[in-house]
Amino acid sequence: MNLVSDFHRDRIRSVLAASRLMPVITIKHLDDAVPLCQALFDGGIRVMEITLRTEHGVEAIKQVREALPDAWVGAGTVTCVDQYRKAETAGAQFVVTPGVTKALLDFALTSEAPLLPGVSTASELLLGYGLGYREFKFFPAEVAGGPRALKAFGGPFPDAVFCPTGGVRRETAKDYLALGNVLTVGGSWLTPEDVVARKDWAQVTEIARASLSDIS
Numbered sequence: 706m707n708l709v710s711d712f713h714r715d716r717i718r719s720v721l722a723a724s725r726l727m728p729v730i731t732i733k734h735l736d737d738a739v740p741l742c743q744a745l746f747d748g749g750i751r752v753m754e755i756t757l758r759t760e761h762g763v764e765a766i767k768q769v770r771e772a773l774p775d776a777w778v779g780a781g782t783v784t785c786v787d788q789y790r791k792a793e794t795a796g797a798q799f800v801v802t803p804g805v806t807k808a809l810l811d812f813a814l815t816s817e818a819p820l821l822p823g824v825s826t827a828s829e830l831l832l833g834y835g836l837g838y839r840e841f842k843f844f845p846a847e848v849a850g851g852p853r854a855l856k857a858f859g860g861p862f863p864d865a866v867f868c869p870t871g872g873v874r875r876e877t878a879k880d881y882l883a884l885g886n887v888l889t890v891g892g893s894w895l896t897p898e899d900v901v902a903r904k905d906w907a908q909v910t911e912i913a914r915a916s917l918s919d920i921s
């Protein structure tokens with residue numbers, strides 16, 4: 706049976722250690738991808754999760770990887786193996802899924818790009834755990850129990866760490882980051898739709914800077 710490799714675990718740990726905030730980015734206009742991510746980078750964000758929710762996701766990953774060689778660029782909202790392959794080909798350095806299937810967990814073990822699998826229950830955690838996964842996304846964090854659920858997971862899964870995402874806000878990020886099993890929190894609040902729509906990149910930088918300062 707294949708297990709998560711040391712290379713994959715080191716990569717995911719490096720990604721989670723690089724930034725305590727992980728923006729979940731959805732690209733509606735391809736031209737926004739590089740300036741938006743540059744603005745986040747300028748505000749101190751070192752990890753970008755670009756979702757495949759729009760037709761531009763894959764190309765955006767390609768462009769941002771070229772433009773920002775010092776950032777970690779991953780693919781988010783990957784829900785099937787076909788998308789995983791596309792993200793990998795585009796150069797995604799890691800992949801995030803909202804949930805787990807056996808097919809995704811198995812495919813990830815063979816991929817260049819390691820997986821941060823999304824879980825919200827102990828049973829899903831066990832699926833990943835058996836394959837050697839120890840780093841997880843916790844989704845949808847707020848409705849799946851928030852910090853109290855993560856504290857509870859710490860009992861049976863003392864060596865698992867999480868990136869809670871889904872309903873986390875600038876005001877609540879701190880509550881999660883105070884937990885020993887949370888390295889990073891993710892969210893779309895770092896890239897508000899209206900700010901992106903008016904291409905106010907200075908404001909994106911400011912939100913990133915202020916959000917990082919709130920949790921420091």
Ligand SMILES: O=C(O)C(=O)C[C@H](O)[C@H](O)COP(=O)(O)O
Pocket residue numbers: 729756781782783801802803804823844870871872873891892893894
């Ligand atoms: O796309 C994925 O892979 C997901 O799992 C969902 C996202 O992480 C959340 O939708 C972000 O949540 P908000 O910050 O509440 O907008």
